[in-house]
Amino acid sequence: MLSGPLTRDIGTTPDDLAVASGLWFLIFAGMQIPVGWALDRIGPRRTSAVLLLIGGGGGAALFALATALLHISLAMGLIAVGCSPVLMASYYIFARQFPPVRFTTLAALMRG
Numbered sequence: 349m350l351s352g353p354l355t356r357d358i359g360t361t362p363d364d365l366a367v368a369s370g371l372w373f374l375i376f377a378g379m380q381i382p383v384g385w386a387l388d389r390i391g392p393r394r395t396s397a398v399l400l401l402i403g404g405g406g407g408a409a410l411f412a413l414a415t416a417l418l419h420i421s422l423a424m425g426l427i428a429v430g431c432s433p434v435l436m437a438s439y440y441i442f443a444r445q446f447p448p449v450r451f452t453t454l455a456a457l458m459r460g
Contacts, residue, residue: 350365351365354420358414358415358416358417358419358420359417360417360420364417364420365420367421368417368420368421368423368424369424371421371424371425371428372424372425372427372428373428374428375424375425375428375429375432376428376431376432379399379428379429379432379433380432380436383395383399383432383433383436383437384436386399386433387433387436387437387440392433392437392438392440392441393437395433395437396433396434396437399429399430399432399433400430400431400433400434401430402426402429402430403426403427403428403429403430403431403432404426404427404429404430404431405430406426406430407422407423407424407425407426407427407428407429407430408423408427410422410423410426411423411424411427435458435459438454438455438458439451439455439458442454442455442458
């Protein structure tokens with residue numbers, strides 16, 4: 349659990365971390381429309397690669413270097429951007445590469 353070390357190191361409270369976690373979900377949901385557009389325009393591989401690199405990698409680096417609550421919140425937002433294409437890009441590929449009968453099985457396996 350990170351709340352103890354984050355409280356000790358940068359002074360965040362559990363409420364602060366809950367807000368940062370909530371931002372993840374809001375940004376993840378908000379990214380679904382631009383992700384859908386990008387999947388159709390530039391494809392699932394490029395969409396996922398760019399967003400994972402910039403969002404996921406940048407967010408993880410920012411989180412590791414955070415010295416204030418603002419950094420944690422921005423990092424969680426970037427991580428949400430990086431995670432946003434993963435599920436939809438998988439579904440996009442499944443829908444185009446496999447017969448419809450297989451889609452539900454593959455989607456269930458992806459969700460784990």
